[in-house]
């Protein structure tokens with residue numbers, strides 16, 4: 001009956017990355033689970049890892065046997081990579097994949113018939129459909145002979161044919177490398193989009209197309225980080241791309257806490273203290289990451305919060321990395337872009353904000369586009385020293401160019417059909433429907449959490465996740481301890497085992513000491529997902545209260 005054996009075996013990475021030795025305060029917010037993942041015993045090779053003095057090792061005989069054959073072993077692989085952890089695709093996701101495989105192979109012993117992945121914001125893996133216009137243009141650009149077909153205009157609307165012709169004219173073949181910074185024509189479109197959004201000019205030369213926001217983050221942090229002395233402020237909770245990338249760069253993540261009691265707000269005074277403490281500890285604080293709207297909390301920054309952060313950056317000279325990939329996933333209030341408010345401050349208070357360095361990220365993965373598999377996105381860099389930009393350009397040029405199909409999709413996201421265009425009515429209908437569905441699903445889950453014993457959740461404002469707190473009964477805490485699992489990890493593993501729902505323990509994102517959360521996406525269709533959570537939670541509380 002049990003889906004996988006409950007013996008807890010260490011998955012290896014039990015130490016903090018070296019950078020945290022430089023900044024031990026991190027342990028308070030990223031307890032073991034962020035940098036480690038003990039998994040319930042599985043057949044997976046990961047389960048064979050064990051721990052000795054904090055280093056992930058296999059049994060020594062195994063190592064000896066392996067090292068005779070392999071130059072690169074788990075002992076010699078880049079230790080910073082080995083220390084990095086990414087909970088979104090971590091233990092829970094691995095276990096879920098195992099269970100999915102068992103279901104596929106006809107295992108009828110499990111108490112559910114399907115796995116539902118609430119662990120990752122992957123809209124088209126659920127039931128979200130691509131935007132028709134986007135895929136029409138992409139098809140034509142991928143296979144230009146379609147444009148010559150006498151039936152082309154019977155299959156494709158005229159504006160998608162025109163757009164494909166324009167793009168092919170600008171790009172040449174989609175199978176050719178583009179400029180490393182991205183296709184110039186697409187950079188112009190992005191600049192226009194930013195101008196329309198912010199009511200301030202944007203310059204195509206400040207824009208770099210990227211393979212999703214993740215590759216922009218990786219390039220930025222590679223450019224910024226020079227070793228453990230380099231500090232980068234990250235929110236707690238945070239999207240673990242940041243902690244993982246900083247670990248790989250052997251830099252020091254400096255946590256700043258979001259305040260759950262006030263809707264996960266960003267307290268500027270607290271951040272000012274964090275900055276001061278970092279300086280006292282001798283950290284060379286280079287940048288601050290802001291995720292707005294926020295993954296995992298679903299909160300959105302107010303104008304005052306954004307301006308407060310920009311002011312701190314101006315006064316303390318650190319770069320802002322504004323992760324704005326959820327800028328169109330807003331359910332309450334308004335999205336305030338860092339670029340717009342920076343330009344406002346520069347206009348209103350001449351001089352003070354002139355040297356603020358800002359990187360703003362956007363992506364085709366989220367919003368109502370949801371094309372995460374296509375790897376499109378961009379970063380806009382303003383206020384950056386020219387010589388640093390040269391280094392950044394050199395870095396991105398080492399990878400030649402982001403996928404050109406992803407660039408095309410980025411062009412379509414920033415330059416969609418407009419009123420009066422043949423494709424506009426369908427485009428509008430599709431984006432409105434996706435937006436409405438995402439919002440409805442967020443509130444369906446939120447309303448369920450409101451009713452659940454021991455659970456509290458902030459009202460969703462944006463993004464595509466909820467991050468409820470669970471106050472676990474003492475008996476459940478003891479059971480977690482007995483199993484050598486973190487309490488939130490225990491709850492999530494139980495949920496997976498009993499229902500097939502995969503969510504991520506809060507420890508994967510960082511959380512205040514003695515608080516426990518989990519993160520779920522709001523993407524699952526229908527009410528089944530919510531029903532299963534409620535039924536599980538009720539049983540769990542009945543059993544452990």
Ligand SMILES: Cc1ncc(COP(=O)(O)O)c(C=O)c1O
Nearest residue numbers: 121212213214239295363365372
């Ligand atoms: C806050 C945040 N930034 C960046 C990313 C990465 O997105 P992309 O698919 O564009 O690399 C994600 C993905 O979930 C995210 O939540």
